[in-house]
Amino acid sequence: MLWNVFPRLFRDHDWQFSFASSAEEAMEILGRPGQLGALTLALVDIGLPGASGLDFLNWLHGLDARLPIVMLTGLADAKTAVTCMKAGAADYVTKPFQSRDLVSTLRRVFEASRLVRPAQGLLVDDQLSFLMGPSEKIRQLTRSLVQVAATDMAVLIQGESGTGKEILSRRIHDLSRRCKGPFIAVDCGAIPDSLIESELFGFKKGSFTGACSDQEGKIRAAHGGTLFLDEVENLAQATQVKLLRCLQEREVTPIGASRSVPFDLRLVSATNVALGELIATKEFRLDLFHRIAEFPLSIPPLRERSADLLYLTARFLRESCEEFGKRVIEVDQRVLDELLAHRWPGNVRELRNVIRRAVLVSQDRLETLSTERPEIERNREAVPACSSDQIVVSARAIVSADAIQRGRVPFKEIRSRALAQIEQGILKAVLERLSGNKLQASRVLGLDYKTVHQKAKSLAEGRGAGGEEKE
Incomplete structure (x- = not known):
């Protein structure tokens, strides 16, 4: 057979290699942890048994569009x-x-690929798996990613929580001409409004209390590389204005500085909300949107990719078995039905956690998931009711026995604190039911997005929903 020639041929040239007799076997091999990342070139026969070599080419190219692939074809x-x-x-x-x-041919193709593949190599498999799958949506996303990575266009990545937005942003950086430069990530939702400007633009020593030394800021730190702004919708209006001017002029003025400093970077932003709705309510600037979204990319949610769901399930199952030393060889049909029926609000991140927990408590057969995944709730849209008993409990917690004995029970103060606690509980419950989606929460509660965002930030910082410090 033809394939009997290759082992000796490749060994003569000191090449490491793996063989697969069919497309299905090759897919199984590449699904193992570490295998895809170690692959530097693929030689594929067009006449594979089972799935054709062309089908396998499309599948492999969809996983890594930068992997060089050489095809073996018939003479005619x-x-x-x-x-x-x-x-x-x-x-x-x-x-x-x-x-x-x-x-x-193999040498020429390999040497050519080294000129365009990033020095860092492929992303490690546990990251790349978030963007893997045989679905046409993922294949199209991969093609778009490769096209835009070769440019300096500003990219806006849109996708729900857990879909892999930061991983995609790193992939863009790794495939770009800036791959040897820094990749600087900024979580705009985790930094208070009072600090975000100094974090982005930097500051001079003595420009404000606590500025003990000069700091260049994230924009200058990303010079020559990529700046990634995650949850960009959380930027305050004042910061949006300064960022827009900064991007237009391609120079930044640190707080307290008298002169601007030029920078050269590629901007990638990400959001899990519909920025169009925030633009309509004047909470996000339209001109800034056009500046950061020269090339929009959308990661489809897992519930819209059933083929990817099954592929990722098999992949995470293998990884989890290796991690925990298990040998789960069979998955109950009820489990598969449940996987396909669930909406996966946490997307690939949630799926991975669910599979890992299920494997940990299983033996040879995966029979159930429901008791191992507390985050899955069937009625996420339901808004929790606040009973009168809960209100009484909140009031009693505030009105202490000592206050009664001292004869000082200020009604207005107690009412304000009780309402703040109730408001805090409602907001927390709604956000939990909606997987932290503040835009959806604002719709459910009938509040504007900025109000919900500020109240959620207060909760995260250990204050009440109204902004007061919790005792």
């Missing part, structure tokens, strides 16, 4: 060879072939 199969090149193959070799011709 020129039309198929052209089709393969259009589908992403780097080159092709016709059968029968001379060994030296094959080796020459």
Whole structure:
């Protein structure tokens, strides 16, 4: 057989290799942890048994569009060879072939790929898996990613929590000409409004209380590389104005400085809300949106990708078995039905956690998930009621026995504190039911987004929903 020639040929040139006799076997091998990241070149026969070599080419190209792939075709199969090149193959070799011709082609393709593949190599598999799958949506996303990565266009990544937005942003950086430069990530939702400007733009020593030394800021730190602004919708209006001017002028003025400093970076932003709605309510600037969204990318939620769901389930199952030393070889049909029926608000991150927990408590057969996944709730849209008993409990907690004995029970103060606690409980419950989605919470509660965002931030900082310090 033809494939019997390759082991000796590759060993003569000191090449490490793995063989698969079918597309299905190759998919299984590449699904193992570490295998895809170690692959530097693929040689694929167009006449594979089972799934065709062209189908496998499309699948592999969808996983990593920068991986060089050489196709083996029949002598009179020129039309198929052209089709393969259009589908992403780097080159092709016709059968029968001379060994030296094959080796020459493989060397040339490999050397060419080293010029364009990032120095850091591929993302490690546990990250890349968030963006893997055979669905057309993921394949299209991969194609768009490769196209825009080669440019300096500002990218806006839109996707729900857990879909892998930061991973995608790192992938863009790794595939760009800036791959040797820094990748600086800023979580705009985790930094208070009072600190975000000094964090982004930097400051001079003595410009404000606590400024003990100069700080260049994240924008200057990303010079020559990529700046990633996560949850960009959380930027305050004043910060949006300054950021817009900064991006337009390509220079930044640190707080307390008299002169601006130029910078050169690629901007990637991410959001899990519909910025169009925030623009309509004047909470996000339209001009800034156009500046950061020169090329929008959307990561579809897992519930819209059933083919990817099953692929990722199998992948996480294998990884979890290796992690915990288990040998789960069979998945109950009820589990598969439940996986497909669930809406996965936490997306790939939630799926991975669910599978890991299920494997940990299972033996040879995966029979149930429901008792191992407390975050899955069937009625997420329901808004919790606040009973009169709960109100009484809140009031009693505030009105102490000592206050009664001292004869001092200020009604207005107690009412204010009790209402603040109730408000805090309602907001916390709604956010939990909606997986932390503040835009959805604002719709459910009938409040504007900025109000919900500020109250949620107060909760996270240990204050009440109204902003007062909790005792």
